[in-house]
Amino acid sequence: MALGQQAIAWQVFLGKTARLGALVLAFVTMVATASAQQVATLTPELLSSYVAHQTAARLQQDITFKPEQWLAPQAPTVNPEMLSAYAATKFVPTAKRVADAQKERLCLAQAIYHEARGEPEKGQWAVANVILNRVVSKRYPSSICGVVFQNANGPKFRCQFSFACDGRSDMGGNGNRIVRESWVRANVIALAAFKQFQAGQRPDAVPANVLYYHTRNVSPHWAQSFRQVSQIGSHIFYSPS
Template identity: 45%
Template structure:
């Protein structure tokens, strides 16, 4: 008897030991329903009473390409309309469930549900923008767009009118022509390039390359077939007050090394302390004398004329009996560049024109009263002779 009581007490203790884990396990089981429970729950919520066809255990492919284990069917129109399209879910246990509708819901087309009066039309109006200047093929032009209400009336929206471009052809062509900065020419420094007045040098000036025709301002046929009455030689564009002999080409020999050296020496010893424009003005005066019939026909002959007469030559450095030495290589290089540029006609100063004389501002020679003063550049005042330049 006593032994049986001990057995019953031991049984009750063991029963109490596994009672708590059992309750926890049951709660977990109820809290995580199985696949069939999910199907029953969906059936209950949707109000479907399909008897034995609560869920279907077969494989079906979702729109995203995954494979589902179960397919839930909803017959409620509202629920089916929301789930239409083969949507699916993944259960906590990793199984896949596809949601399908028993009957296809015929919804209202999107086009009928949109209020066009508030949404406006779906036509995008592109406003044309004038192409910017200097654009090339392949440029992306900025466009502006806006939504607008489409109209389909019969009113005339666009007409074609005859353009009034007569006499503006070159202006219009240049607006679409990409103007590239000029390439530096051999023997022409960037500082000296600012004084250039003529892009087409004398054909005998081999130091410069002939410029390419600008087809935006003249046609290819005109650039090739145009008659060149000067034969490629540079002739100064003189003013009405200049002497006629100034509009003549220089002798071909002025481009030789010897002649260019004499011209560079005249620039160096007479005006190396002057600005580039002042140096070019002195070179133009020397070349004007070469053009003038009353002076020697060579540059060396003009620069060193009467060099044996002390202080009575044309240029003071040539007859001051002082040995002329070149100490500044940079000034000598500049003098040679100026000499060739002025000789080739790339630089012609209208304010100097056909002047053949000049003097420094700090002296007052007697001959200045007998000539026409044309202007001053730097510390030099330039003069043009009267009587056609023959005196």
């Protein structure tokens, strides 16, 4: 049998002994790499002598179990001071988070309903898209309700969306079947768009830089200052030039 085959056979046989496995593996590796002139034949006597010498050498070493040398204590990632600072400045109770999310979703639904309930579905998505684009933009408030009702408490018709300051109720769905269905559809779109926004995304009905729109039956003076991007239904959409 060749030297390499002998080494493999001994390795398989002696590998069953867990305590000697490492020693045997080291010896077999040494034998496999040696030249034929240095080690001619692998015998049980030769292997036993090697193991005995290695065992004696290991007994002369300090093998005391010292876990403190390799399990060094680690400082906690959060301490009481950090928790107190977070609670005092950034903590928001879960109930308030839920209420705030519901309010934001309602504001978006109101805007979709009043601004685009007669538009095709893509047109309603586009209005939601513009509102969310404004939330992200530094030019507008950082919340959906802040964007939708911006300047609503100022002079009449100085708000961003006319329904927000026309003196009438902002809630929808009070009327015939078509009106009720339009309110339901606006809420469905608002819910889907809001979930996208919570996940860091926005609808792709219009590009992310589109911040303005108006209906085709008006010609506002500000439109000349912006770049027309698209027209969906009766709305024309613009982005800053």
